[in-house]
Amino acid sequence: MQKHFLQILAMLFAVCPALALAQAPKDGVYMSDEDIKAVLKHSADTHRTIPDNTLRVIDMGQYQLGVAVVARGAMKGAGANANAAAGGNAAPAAAANASAACGEKRPGATGPNGIFHDDTAESYVVISGAGTLITGGTIVNGKRSGPNDEVTTILNGPSCGGTMVGYTSRQIKVGDVVIIPEGVPHGFSAIPDHITYLSIRPDLKKVLKHGYVNPALKQ
Numbered sequence: 001m002q003k004h005f006l007q008i009l010a011m012l013f014a015v016c017p018a019l020a021l022a023q024a025p026k027d028g029v030y031m032s033d034e035d036i037k038a039v040l041k042h043s044a045d046t047h048r049t050i051p052d053n054t055l056r057v058i059d060m061g062q063y064q065l066g067v068a069v070v071a072r073g074a075m076k077g078a079g080a081n082a083n084a085a086a087g088g089n090a091a092p093a094a095a096a097n098a099s100a101a102c103g104e105k106r107p108g109a110t111g112p113n114g115i116f117h118d119d120t121a122e123s124y125v126v127i128s129g130a131g132t133l134i135t136g137g138t139i140v141n142g143k144r145s146g147p148n149d150e151v152t153t154i155l156n157g158p159s160c161g162g163t164m165v166g167y168t169s170r171q172i173k174v175g176d177v178v179i180i181p182e183g184v185p186h187g188f189s190a191i192p193d194h195i196t197y198l199s200i201r202p203d204l205k206k207v208l209k210h211g212y213v214n215p216a217l218k219q
Contacts, residue, residue, distance in 0.1 A: 042216035066201035102160035103142030114164035114187030131191035137166030157207035
């Protein structure tokens with residue numbers, strides 16, 4: 001697990017050398033396999049309903065870097081667990097502000113739920129399980145995450161969740177790496193048993209909570 005995590009960090013710095021060198025920390029930042037397992041255990045022990053768990057938001061000087069682990073349970077098909085497909089917290093967050101519509105308006109549109117993030121890209125590294133990832137296309141009849149919602153402040157920054165149309169599907173499994181740029185809709189349409197993946201999120205605009213550390217790592 002830790003090997004995959006270090007590989008994706010190295011890849012990010014390789015493609016963004018200017019950012020990596022701009023006032024970066026003067027030493028490495030380490031999150032162990034035990035840290036990741038502790039965060040997942042804390043999520044289970046507290047009966048957390050959001051599958052997405054940020055470990056840390058790291059100050060990199062001119063930008064921040066969010067590091068998360070996401071653990072999703074079984075979905076038997078599109079719509080079987082729409083909240084999980086959209087990112088776990090997108091639908092409830094948006095419902096709190098019914099006027100914050102986003103995406104295209106298409107009355108009666110159906111399909112799996114998804115989400116896109118305005119300011120943060122994501123890099124997935126699958127560490128357990130498998131599922132059908134859907135990406136691209138358009139969000140329709142969406143709702144914005146609220147300014148104080150966890151998805152906005154800690155996980156991904158301002159986001160739009162709703163029905164996905166025109167997407168592509170791909171089976172992903174252990175060892176796979178997926179890059180999702182800012183503004184690209186994404187979600188899951190089916191998960192046979194479970195899928196767990198690391199998500200590394202460059203935060204170039206510093207929209208995430210500065211210095212955040214998961215409660216499981218504060219013991």
